[in-house]
Amino acid sequence: MIPFLELSNRLARRNHAVTFVSTPRNAPRLGAVPPELSARVRVVTLDLPAVQGLPDGAESTADVPREKVDLLKTAFDGLAAPFKSFVASRGSNDGEAGDEFSRKPDWIILDFAHDWVMPIADEHKISCAMFLIFPVALLAYIGPKHENEARPRTTTEDYMVQPPWVPFPSNLCYRRYEAEAIARGFRPNASGVSDIDRLLRLHHPSCRLIVHRSCPEAEPRLFPLLADLFAKPVVPAGLLLPGDVVDAAAPRAQDGDGESLAPLMQWLDEQPRRSVVYVALGSEAPVTADHVRELAHGLELSGARFLWALRPPSESDDSGAPLLPGGFEQRVAGRGVVRAGWVPQVRVLAHGAVAAFLTHCGWGSTVEGLFRFGRPLVMLPFVADQGLIAREVAARGAGIEVPRNDDDGSFRAADVAVAVRRVMMANEEGEALSRNATELQKVVGDRVRQDQYVDELVGYLQRYK
Structure with missing residues (x-):
């Protein structure tokens, strides 16, 4: 959640209005929006549906043992209906009536787990950008849907070697104990959907951009490879580096x-x-x-x-x-x-x-x-x-x-x-x-260049909406 709020704040500093949607217990964990951005960043909460077996008040992985995380995903999927109602309540972009937060949004920026957002965005003709806070290397390792279907990984050993769609030497491989854990991510869990299937919804037409918390200096050669593999722009947001050390400690x-x-x-x-x-x-x-x-x-x-x-x-x-x-x-x-x-x-x-x-x-x-x-x-x-x-x-x-x-x-x-x-x-x-x-x-860590990545991201958001 913290990188999503950091991106929200940086977009707000560039004069864009951002509605940050969360749940009642998670929202206070984010910390306060900087006062100078309070007119541009609004936090809205939607109640997480109850799921049998999930403790009362559990809204994040910090609230549950590992064996209950899949139930959290089930509850999370139950946010689709209230989120759809929330989006429907937004007005039209036409005219100047109302404040910016009441208008229909230009973009929904979502995490990989929100695979149910795409149909809602389609219905309301809103573009989506999937913002991934893990390195580009993981998406390159997972690969696009068509490559996985053409060359399925069926054994642990299949997960221990570099994927065939990566055309240059790399470190994109796992040790055996890691590979077994990765393989589980390709299988459906208690929510009925695998984590990888959620991620690969980025092939959906309403997902116009794939945005990563990364940059080419940190991960050379991978951004252009992914743009080819997924046939859409794969855009660095930069590393969203922590701010001033005194400010970070002050709260x-x-x-x-x-x-x-x-x-x-x-x-x-x-x-x-x-x-x-x-x-x-x-x-x-x-x-x-x-x-x-x-x-x-x-x-x-x-x-x-x-x-x-x-x-x-x-x-x-x-x-x-x-x-x-x-x-x-x-x-x-x-x-x-x-x-x-x-x-x-x-x-x-x-x-x-x-x-x-x-x-x-x-x-x-x-x-x-x-x-x-x-x-x-x-x-x-x-x-x-x-x-x-x-x-x-x-x-x-x-x-x-x-x-x-x-x-x-x-x-x-x-x-x-x-x-x-x-x-x-x-x-x-x-x-x-x-x-x-x-x-x-x-x-x-060049801060000037890192800031430019956010400016360039705004350019993509303007061109692809």
């Missing part, structure tokens, strides 16, 4: 539990420059208790200073064992901090004490850590696009991937420790990783 002086962030930032202030590895595995990665314990052992073995934004595992652990190894926090006291609450990631990554980022390689975290702040990565990818991102970052010499068991994705503490040391050491390899990350930040 919260404490986490959601009311705990002050001051001691955390004070600890960082006390550390030597470029001496800390920041550790965060995102909110969506399927991290288990075993992963957490192995990672803890690895950080302890590495000897490095670290700040760990620890989220509870996404899968329950019935072993009764403590989440962190016994005595872990006492043994790493002084050089390691574990923070179970919210952490201001942008502010932490910007801090001069931070030298590297141990990450699951989600696209948002990669954009923030590598392209915004030039931090080399220690990489622990889990699902979806994360493996593709990790392979490409490693190929560009800006990160080290922790070795995994190819069958089940497990990893060993000793391998975590080695990867952390390789990135943090002041030797030839460590300096090369840091230098390559800085160079990528200079090229990909």
Whole structure:
């Protein structure tokens, strides 16, 4: 939701009126629209329908365990009817009567999961643009519908090789444990529709543009390939990089539990420059208790200073064992901090004490850590696009991937420790990783060029409506 709101704000700064449609519990999570944009960005909520088995008040993946996510998709599909009524209530674009928000929109900008929007847009003669917040590499790997029908992938091994429609050498392939997870995305889930089928509705005629939170500097050669494969413009919106670090930190002086962030930032202030590895595995990665314990052992073995934004595992652990190894926090006291609450990631990554980022390689975290702040990565990818991102970052010499068991994705503490040391050491390899990350930040994170991508997107919206 955050990249969608960021795009909304940037369009509003270019004098366009944006209605951001969400649900009652999700809307407050977005944070406030900047006051200077309040006349141009309006947030509208539609009630999420109740679905048997889905907890009351659950409106996002943050509210449910992984086994309930498919029920959330079922509830989400129930928004089609109220959304259709909402669109029908918009007036005509003719004349000057009424405010801009009451007029029929020129565009509906949607995520891949909203496959039911296209027929509604058709009925009201509104153009659609699918805005994808994952890297172009994932769409290139998935490929267009006609290629999948002509050359279906039927075995795990089929998902472990570069797709035949990519005509040049690339890192578009998965390890076995990743491939099995990707294959599940091609199969129908409890909602009755597969995630890939939802995505491939972008072939619908009312979808005039495919827009990516990416850019050619971050992903060379892929934009023109996708335009050919999907026979429509594939447009970079830029990376929508985090704004000013002070502004990003300002809304919260404490986490959601009311705990002050001051001691955390004070600890960082006390550390030597470029001496800390920041550790965060995102909110969506399927991290288990075993992963957490192995990672803890690895950080302890590495000897490095670290700040760990620890989220509870996404899968329950019935072993009764403590989440962190016994005595872990006492043994790493002084050089390691574990923070179970919210952490201001942008502010932490910007801090001069931070030298590297141990990450699951989600696209948002990669954009923030590598392209915004030039931090080399220690990489622990889990699902979806994360493996593709990790392979490409490693190929560009800006990160080290922790070795995994190819069958089940497990990893060993000793391998975590080695990867952390390789990135943090002041030797030839460590300096090369840091230098390559800085160079990528200079090229990909050029704010003037990134802003131009939004201007160019507006040009496409004007020409293709």
